[in-house]
Amino acid sequence: MVDLSFPLSELELFLLVFMRIASFVFVAPFFSTRGVPNNIKIAFSIFVSYLIYVSGAPHELPEYGTVFGYAVVVLKEVSVGLLIGLGAQLCTSIVLFAGRIIDMEVGLSMASVFDPATNEQASITGVMLQYGTLLILYISGLHRFFIEALKETYTLIPIAGVNFDLEKLLSSLIDFLSDYISIGFRICLPVFACITLMNVVLGLLAKLAPQMNMFSVGIQLKLLVGLGVLVLAVTMLPTVTDYIATQMRRMIVSMVEGMM
DSSP, X not given: OOOOOOOHHHHHHHHHHHHHHHHHHTTSTTTTXXXXXXXXXXXXXXXXXXXXXXXXXXXXOOOOOSHHHHHHHHHHHHHHHHHHHHHHHHHHHHHHHHHHHHHHHHTOTTOEEEETTTTEEEEHHHHHHHHHHHHHHHHTTHHHHHXXXXXXXXXXXXXXXXXXXXXXXXXXXXXXXHHHHHHHHHHHHHHHHXXXXXXXXXXXXXXXOTTSOHHHHHHHHHHHHHHHHHHHHGGGHHHHHHHHHHHHHHHHHHHHHTTO
């Protein structure tokens, strides 16, 4: 007869491991996609939590005396998972920022589509770049890095051992915002430079031939040239993905260091 009994303390410890994993899964890239059913997310979180519990998580139940004390520990674990997942998720918004600038320069700023990943309206180019970047990140195995990083957090940040350093977290966020703008402009630079050069040419033509309606001509030329340059710039998507992956790793490390 199989004995399925286990101490209640083991269940409490497993639930604490589960809360950190589940909160990360529900906000991190790849796992938090709205197209994935919540039941699958919960099942995946339980599976990963079990693997980490039996292999790497410290088997030391934190001290607490009441239900309120246990609830405080649960909130700490949820905050750790949310901050780590949010640090990775913020990096995916860089390509959306670049896409908005490209659409503004090309003339597609009024056109938008529903992004199921964020449940918001997004630019056409931004959604295309985002899904292309996520596809390359998934092929490169970044999702495995996330799981390994989560496992390592239990060594660096024990259960109920989080210590929030607001100064470090704020500094990490400020550094990310500067990189956010820098990487975003690197992505949209080919289209931005070509459209700027075309505006200069159209301005000279408007002075040389004032009888021509450069406004109506410029709209069509910007769209054609912008889409043409964008097709050529797609070949640089692996390089863009490398920037995003490096930034994700840096943000996860910064978030963990701010909670140690």
